[in-house]
Amino acid sequence: MQAEVVKTFDADVLQNILSIERSSFPKAWIYDKAEEYYGRMLSAKANINILLTETGQKIGYLLAIPHNDAVKDLSSDDPKMEGDLLKYYIETIAIRAEYRGKKGFSILLGKLIEECKKRGIHKISMHARVSNHLSEIIQKKLAITEIRRIEKWAYYNFEEPTDYIEATI
Numbered sequence: 117m118q119a120e121v122v123k124t125f126d127a128d129v130l131q132n133i134l135s136i137e138r139s140s141f142p143k144a145w146i147y148d149k150a151e152e153y154y155g156r157m158l159s160a161k162a163n164i165n166i167l168l169t170e171t172g173q174k175i176g177y178l179l180a181i182p183h184n185d186a187v188k189d190l191s192s193d194d195p196k197m198e199g200d201l202l203k204y205y206i207e208t209i210a211i212r213a214e215y216r217g218k219k220g221f222s223i224l225l226g227k228l229i230e231e232c233k234k235r236g237i238h239k240i241s242m243h244a245r246v247s248n249h250l251s252e253i254i255q256k257k258l259a260i261t262e263i264r265r266i267e268k269w270a271y272y273n274f275e276e277p278t279d280y281i282e283a284t285i
Contacts, residue, residue, distance in 0.1 A: 117175070117220055119227035122165040125158040132167065132174040133158075140210035157181070157207070164204065166227050168211065168220050176211035178224040180204040180232075183241055193269060194243070194280060203282070204232055206242035209250075225257060229285045241282045243269065251279040258283035 122129055133154050137146060147153045157163055157179055168176030186205035187197045206228070211220045232240065239261070244251035246265070255263070262282040269278040 117168060117170045117215075117218070117223050119166050119168050119176075119178075119223045121227065121231050122158065122167055125155070129165075129167070130154055130158060133165075133177050136174060136177045136210050136212060137208075139212050164228060164231050166224055166231070168215075168224055170215065175215045176209075176220045176224055178209045178228055179207040180228055180240070181207050183239075186241070190243075194266065196264070197241075197280070200239065200241075202237055203239040203241055204228075204237050206240060221253065222257065232285060237285075239282065239284055241280070243278050243280050246277040246279060251281065254281055254283070258285065 130151065134150055137150060137154075158165055160181075162182050162185075164178075164180040166178040166180075167174050168178075181204065182201075183203035183205045184199045184201060186207065187199050190197060209221065209224060211224075228240070232238070240258075242254070243266070244254050246252075251263075254260075258281075260281060260283050262280070264280050266278045266280060268275040
């Protein structure tokens with residue numbers, strides 16, 4: 117498996133991301149206007165878009181956005197989030213089910229850290245699900261500087277517990 121930062125936006129990249137999203141998340145989690153949303157995310161120069169590939173097939177995707185953009189978007193769902201110009205927020209991570217548990221997440225995270233450091237960024241944040249152990253996995257991989265549990269965060273996960281995590285990289 118290998119990860120690459122998407123440098124140019126085109127229809128093939130968009131279709132790969134949409135396909136990964138559809139095969140990775142429950143139908144209720146798919147954005148109503150996913151094509152428009154990911155088109156915007158790919159076009160925004162400040163965003164970090166990373167594709168995970170195995171034997172030529174796109175199998176995973178990570179999107180990180182400037183932390184302050186996330187604060188604007190999520191302030192009503194998580195009013196405790198505070199602005200920070202020198203931090204990136206992991207907006208989404210998706211890996212096709214048949215490739216999970218094979219180090220793909222570590223590869224995506226490693227590529228994100230590499231790209232952040234190139235940009236002079238040494239901190240990341242995210243909201244991580246608890247039920248699928250993503251929060252636990254993140255805590256083992258990164259130097260956590262803040263973690264707090266949101267017992268019923270309804271933003272995307274049907275009110276299951278979610279941890280807000282900040283870490284240095």
